Amino acid sequence: DAKTTQPNSMESNEEEPVHLPCNHSTISGTDYIHWYRQLPSQGPEYVIHGLTSNVNNRMASLAIAEDRKSSTLILHRATLRDAAVYYCILSLNTPLVFGKGTRLSVIA
């Protein structure tokens, strides 16, 4: 499985944008880039995924580098409810393999 690298933790002020980076230099041409988050005491929650083009949904935006070796999850306006562990995962049809993710703290 192709590996991803994420910072262990990040901090953001409430109502400010947050950019969560993910490096995946060994990504294959068919790997989708998935982002999930896990709020305290809950199961992971799907956030967004993409292949080559940038993607937007109601939760976040996903910016994918042109060479696909990195991506960035963008939360446009962080709220206290966005405090969670964010996982960047590469997958095609194989089961998701979770790494340690990035723990995002949001400060009021």
Added chain:
Amino acid sequence: DVKVTQSSRYLVKRTGEKVFLECVQDMDHENMFWYRQDPGLGLRLIYFSYDVKMKEKGDIPEGYSVSREKKERFSLILESASTNQTSMYLCASRKQGSSYGYTFGSGTRLTVV
């Protein structure tokens, strides 16, 4: 609202007991998965199923088995529970195909004493 429901939020069982963890989804999803989550080790895949009657071993299947007799239900079985199986167990489902995300249940925190 679409859902993955795990039968118990908290469970306490004795060493040596046979334990059944049930997971039901109402989304007609083909794929279902069982993970366990432990501090410092993250989420690890135990078993998964691509469809009814199908099962595949994940990364840590030892001490576990599964059953998928109906599309909506995926059961994880601990044949003889041990204390090292104390963990948070998470079930997930997904519609077949790469474009779809996983939906997770809220988890079952199992304690084996």
